Amino acid sequence: MSDPEARKVVELGYGGSERLTMNMGPQHPSAHGVFRAILILEGETVAGVDAVIGYLHRCHEKLGESLTYTQYPSIASKTDYVAAMTSELAYVRAAELVGKVEVPKRAQYLRVMVAELQRVASHCLWLGTWCLDMGGALGGGATVFLYCIRERESVLDLFEALVGARLLYGFHQVGGTRYDIPAGWAEKCRQTVAAIDKRIDEYEDMLEGNAFFLARTQGVGVISRELAQEVGISGPLIRGSGVAYDVRRAEPYSSYEDFDFKVPVETAGDCYARYRVRMQEFRESIKIVRQALDGLPEGPISSRPGVKSVGQVRVAKGEGYARVEGARGEVGCYLVADGGAKPYRMKWRGASFSNLSVLHHIIPGHKVADVVAIMGSVDPVFGEVDR
Amino acid sequence: MAPETRPRGFAREIADLVGAVGRAMKVTFINFVRKPVTVHYPDVQRAYPDRFRGVLALVYDKETGEEACIGCRLCEYICPPQVIKVEMLKAEKRNFAKTFTLELYACEFCELCVQVCPTDAIVMMKSFDVATADRRELLFDKDRLHAVGLQFPQSWATGNLLRDMQSPPKAAKAEAAPGKAAGGPE
Amino acid sequence: MPAPLYYFIVGFIVLNAVIGMVTYVTLLERKFAARMQSRIGPYRVGPHGLLQPIADAVKLMMKEDVVPTLADRHVYNLAPIVFLIPCMLIFATVPFAPGLGVADLNIGILFFLAVSAMEIVGLFMAGWGSNNKYALLSAMRAVNQIISYDLPFIFAALVPVVLAGSLRLSDIAQAQVGFFGAFIFYPVIGQLAFIAYIVTTLAAENRVPFDILEAESELVAGFRVEYSGMKFALIQLGEYAHAIGTSFLGALLFFGAWSGPGPAWLGPLWFLLKAMAVFLLITWVRWSFVRIRVDQILAISWKLMLPASLLLLMATATWVAWSASGA
Numbered sequence: 001m002s003d004p005e006a007r008k009v010v011e012l013g014y015g016g017s018e019r020l021t022m023n024m025g026p027q028h029p030s031a032h033g034v035f036r037a038i039l040i041l042e043g044e045t046v047a048g049v050d051a052v053i054g055y056l057h058r059c060h061e062k063l064g065e066s067l068t069y070t071q072y073p074s075i076a077s078k079t080d081y082v083a084a085m086t087s088e089l090a091y092v093r094a095a096e097l098v099g100k101v102e103v104p105k106r107a108q109y110l111r112v113m114v115a116e117l118q119r120v121a122s123h124c125l126w127l128g129t130w131c132l133d134m135g136g137a138l139g140g141g142a143t144v145f146l147y148c149i150r151e152r153e154s155v156l157d158l159f160e161a162l163v164g165a166r167l168l169y170g171f172h173q174v175g176g177t178r179y180d181i182p183a184g185w186a187e188k189c190r191q192t193v194a195a196i197d198k199r200i201d202e203y204e205d206m207l208e209g210n211a212f213f214l215a216r217t218q219g220v221g222v223i224s225r226e227l228a229q230e231v232g233i234s235g236p237l238i239r240g241s242g243v244a245y246d247v248r249r250a251e252p253y254s255s256y257e258d259f260d261f262k263v264p265v266e267t268a269g270d271c272y273a274r275y276r277v278r279m280q281e282f283r284e285s286i287k288i289v290r291q292a293l294d295g296l297p298e299g300p301i302s303s304r305p306g307v308k309s310v311g312q313v314r315v316a317k318g319e320g321y322a323r324v325e326g327a328r329g330e331v332g333c334y335l336v337a338d339g340g341a342k343p344y345r346m347k348w349r350g351a352s353f354s355n356l357s358v359l360h361h362i363i364p365g366h367k368v369a370d371v372v373a374i375m376g377s378v379d380p381v382f383g384e385v386d387r
Numbered sequence: 388m389a390p391e392t393r394p395r396g397f398a399r400e401i402a403d404l405v406g407a408v409g410r411a412m413k414v415t416f417i418n419f420v421r422k423p424v425t426v427h428y429p430d431v432q433r434a435y436p437d438r439f440r441g442v443l444a445l446v447y448d449k450e451t452g453e454e455a456c457i458g459c460r461l462c463e464y465i466c467p468p469q470v471i472k473v474e475m476l477k478a479e480k481r482n483f484a485k486t487f488t489l490e491l492y493a494c495e496f497c498e499l500c501v502q503v504c505p506t507d508a509i510v511m512m513k514s515f516d517v518a519t520a521d522r523r524e525l526l527f528d529k530d531r532l533h534a535v536g537l538q539f540p541q542s543w544a545t546g547n548l549l550r551d552m553q554s555p556p557k558a559a560k561a562e563a564a565p566g567k568a569a570g571g572p573e
Numbered sequence: 574m575p576a577p578l579y580y581f582i583v584g585f586i587v588l589n590a591v592i593g594m595v596t597y598v599t600l601l602e603r604k605f606a607a608r609m610q611s612r613i614g615p616y617r618v619g620p621h622g623l624l625q626p627i628a629d630a631v632k633l634m635m636k637e638d639v640v641p642t643l644a645d646r647h648v649y650n651l652a653p654i655v656f657l658i659p660c661m662l663i664f665a666t667v668p669f670a671p672g673l674g675v676a677d678l679n680i681g682i683l684f685f686l687a688v689s690a691m692e693i694v695g696l697f698m699a700g701w702g703s704n705n706k707y708a709l710l711s712a713m714r715a716v717n718q719i720i721s722y723d724l725p726f727i728f729a730a731l732v733p734v735v736l737a738g739s740l741r742l743s744d745i746a747q748a749q750v751g752f753f754g755a756f757i758f759y760p761v762i763g764q765l766a767f768i769a770y771i772v773t774t775l776a777a778e779n780r781v782p783f784d785i786l787e788a789e790s791e792l793v794a795g796f797r798v799e800y801s802g803m804k805f806a807l808i809q810l811g812e813y814a815h816a817i818g819t820s821f822l823g824a825l826l827f828f829g830a831w832s833g834p835g836p837a838w839l840g841p842l843w844f845l846l847k848a849m850a851v852f853l854l855i856t857w858v859r860w861s862f863v864r865i866r867v868d869q870i871l872a873i874s875w876k877l878m879l880p881a882s883l884l885l886l887m888a889t890a891t892w893v894a895w896s897a898s899g900a
Contacts, residue, residue, distance in 0.1 A: 020706060022706050022707075022710070044710075044714075044867065044868070067467055070465065070499070071465060071466075071467040071499065072467070074467060074495060074497035074499065075467055075495075104555070131863055134863040134864065135782075135862065135863030135864055142606075142610065142860070143415060143418075143606075143609060143610050143860045143861060144863075146610040146611060146612065147418070147610070147611070150424055150611055153424075157436075160436050160438075160439065161436040161437075161438065162438070163438065163440075164436070164438035164439050164440035164498065164511070164542065164544065165440050165496060168495075168497075170497040170498065170499070173553070176553065177553075178502070178549070178552075178553055179438070179552065180552050182437065182438070202414050202417075203414075205410050205411075205413075205414055206410065206411045206414045206415075206861070207411075209403060209406065209407045209410070210407040210408075210410075210411055210862070210863075211400075211403065211404045211407055211408075212782050212862050212863055212864070212865045213862075213863055215865050215866070215869050216863060216864075216865060216866060216869075300553075300554065300555035301552065301553060302553040302554065302555065303555060304553075305550065305553070305554040305555070306502065306549060306550030306551070306552070306553035306554050307465070307499070307502055307503060307550075307553075308461070308503055308505070308550065309461055309464070309465070309503060310461070310464040310465040310503075367866055367867070367868060368710070369864075369866040369867065370866065408858075408862075411861045411862060412857060412858065412861050414861070415609045415857065415860060415861045416609075416857075418608075418609050418610065418611055419605075419608050419609045421611060423607070423608065423611050423612050423613050424611045424612065425611075425612050425613045427616075
């Protein structure tokens with residue numbers, strides 16, 4: 001638990017009890033964004049951690065009240081900007097849920113396909129930055145980082161051919177999607193996915209069984225099953241601790257029940273278990289993409305006509321909560337609609353925000369070097385945390 | 388590492404370590420002999436896909452050669468960061484835009500303005516290269532927007548094409564349906 | 574010519590050659606690392622980046638020298654120099670060709686190992702004088718790590734000494750005359766000693782996987798974090814000079830320094846190539862692995878490297894004594 005004396009960050013730090021207060025500040029190469037962790041150290045061991053967030057707050061929920069249903073989806077991608085497709089999907093599904101809008105089958109398959117491709121891209125970034133944190137900007141970590149970025153670039157090239165943008169898409173709209181796949185894209189997608197499959201074998205070769213990697217990740221940051229269920233984490237964190245909870249299975253949305261995929265679960269609860277869960281998720285996502293490409297039905301991509309004016313979409317009075325399985329966990333959007341073109345209230349459930357709450361349970365007791373390994377395996381994106 | 392199995396366990400561990408080290412170094416060696424993926428920009432341009440969302444521009448009508456923009460302000464209303472400002476100029480046969488300013492430094496490149504334009508007047512180009520040292524140069528007025536429209540190749544997306552792609556097929560569009568169902572243009 | 578003048582000139586030449594080599598070795602490392610990462614290294618500054626080190630040197634010289642207000646001024650300012658001097662001094666005993674060297678001491682390798690360990694003082698001064706917790710943490714880890722690894726380093730380096738029977742570096746190189754006389758080809762002992770040497774060199778030079786003390790992602794450059802401009806350049810110089818110095822030592826101890834096909838005046842060139850090969854091997858390891866935690870590093874040193882290298886040394890000594898008495 002955090003030391004009440006540590007609230008004041010003393011210049012030279014020795015607060016009289018051999019404890020050093022060190023700031024892993026918002027500007028830090030491995031803070032995964034803007035995150036301030038005030039660490040209270042006894043020698044090399046962390047005795048307490050005080051997390052300060054809010055450096056990236058951009059008033060998304062207020063923007064949700066002032067922008068209409070046609071305008072907000074492209075802003076929604078900026079919450080979890082690393083996995084933008086799933087963020088937009090949460091908002092759009094919430095609007096469709098409250099407004100009782102049907103989504104055509106083709107659009108649902110397209111949504112699944114881009115969501116899984118996005119998961120592959122997001123996990124590539126996760127693996128790269130995690131190894132970068134653990135291995136150093138000048139060292140083996142940078143090597144794995146550049147390999148993963150190389151793979152991620154091929155997925156982003158696919159998105160660029162589909163949507164026109166590489167990182168923040170505006171792909172979804174209320175009622176379906178905005179873009180259909182161009183000619184030749186399906187073939188390119190298959191090739192890309194096959195290439196990534198092979199490259200993941202290479203990364204596993206490099207990291208599995210590597211004594212250095214195992215020494216850094218096994219037994220580090222153990223989240224016990226009880227803690228996982230109490231604290232409210234989701235995604236690979238909870239699946240790494242033995243709880244088989246995946247929103248795609250618990251509450252299937254967007255035709256996920258048509259697809260055949262496993263939900264990887266590991267029981268150890270340490271960083272290595274979470275790593276294994278995400279590596280298996282790579283393979284499962286690639287499987288889903290292939291199935292979606294094979295089974296893509298014909299039809300329209302939206303049940304509403306294309307957006308022609310800003311107030312075109314109106315959602316009747318009501319409220320509802322829609323959630324999706326993002327790359328980091330359960331991303332949810334609670335929408336209260338009042339019949340107009342703008343929501344009355346919109347609340348984001350950020351996956352990373354809830355995931356960060358586990359940090360102050362698991363970090364104390366570890367060494368400073370483990371803090372970065374744990375932060376990396378929790379994989380927060382601060383757009384989701386601070387919104 | 389239990390003490391009683393230490394001899395065999397220790398040798399096994401060392402063997403595992405050597406194997407792991409060898410595998411990791413093999414992967415880096417393989418990448419050492421692979422061709423680098425670097426594209427020598429700006430000497431070599433990357434091939435932009437058809438739908439690339441680049442810089443915005445105003446275009447002229449293909450048949451008449453007049454400005455396509457009718458100053459209807461739909462793009463101004465839909466823009467999420469509100470970077471477009473239009474003033475309409477009324478004339479006899481059709482309206483024009485008296486002034487049209489677009490703040491490119493705040494633009495999100497979301498393509499919503501392109502989507503709503505009824506006359507396909509505002510489009511995006513297949514280039515983003517308007518880097519400058521002075522932000523004021525990125526406040527595009529109507530002349531600059533038309534100049535940009537002639538300077539770069541245009542992307543595929545225009546308002547009507549996007550809306551056609553998204554709308555559910557109606558009976559009137561039945562003849563276009565086979566092309567659309569196959570999945571959009573090249 | 575009078576002896577002091579001769580030594581002064583030779584020393585001057587060697588020092589400048591070392592500095593020149595250090596700057597270009599950074600380019601070599603960057604391009605080598607870049608190729609392993611599917612990219613090209615420095616490319617635009619000069620043809621294929623050949624002027625990049627000069628550009629870096631000019632940049633560092635032109636930078637503002639920022640000194641933290643509460644830093645311990647004298648310790649802070651002296652630290653880069655105290656760090657650099659031992660790293661340069663080790664080149665004094667390295668013979669680049671038979672008879673060509675600044676000071677071919679008859680305790681050459683002892684001098685080398687002792688002086689190279691003195692960089693810890695400069696390192697700790699840098700960490701302490703910076704008045705920065707990251708630097709302090711890094712400096713404490715450094716002292717731990719380098720001291721722990723110096724012992725196995727010395728034992729691994731002593732194996733060729735025992736095989737050659739002399740502490741003088743040129744004698745050790747002479748004992749490896751001929752292509753297959755290089756000590757690395759000694760059955761079992763040579764290879765194990767070389768591997769131990771490489772591992773302990775990585776640790777003694779703060780290279781990944783043992784670079785916990787400059788862990789960029791945790792400690793943001795560690796003990797160097799408060800240095801800018803020319804002082805940073807001196808610290809960089811010292812680090813790379815130390816790295817190259819131990820590469821030269823490795824090439825000399827294990828690969829036979831100047832022996833190689835061709836006329837005798839090609840000797841220094843072979844020496845350079847072998848040293849670069851050792852350096853590239855270290856670089857290859859560096860860019861392939863993630864780092865390990867400091868307590869794991871210390872565990873490896875005390876529980877694995879020290880007993881192993883000690884055993885290796887004793888085995889070598891036994892073998893040499895047995896073969897000398899038997900044969």
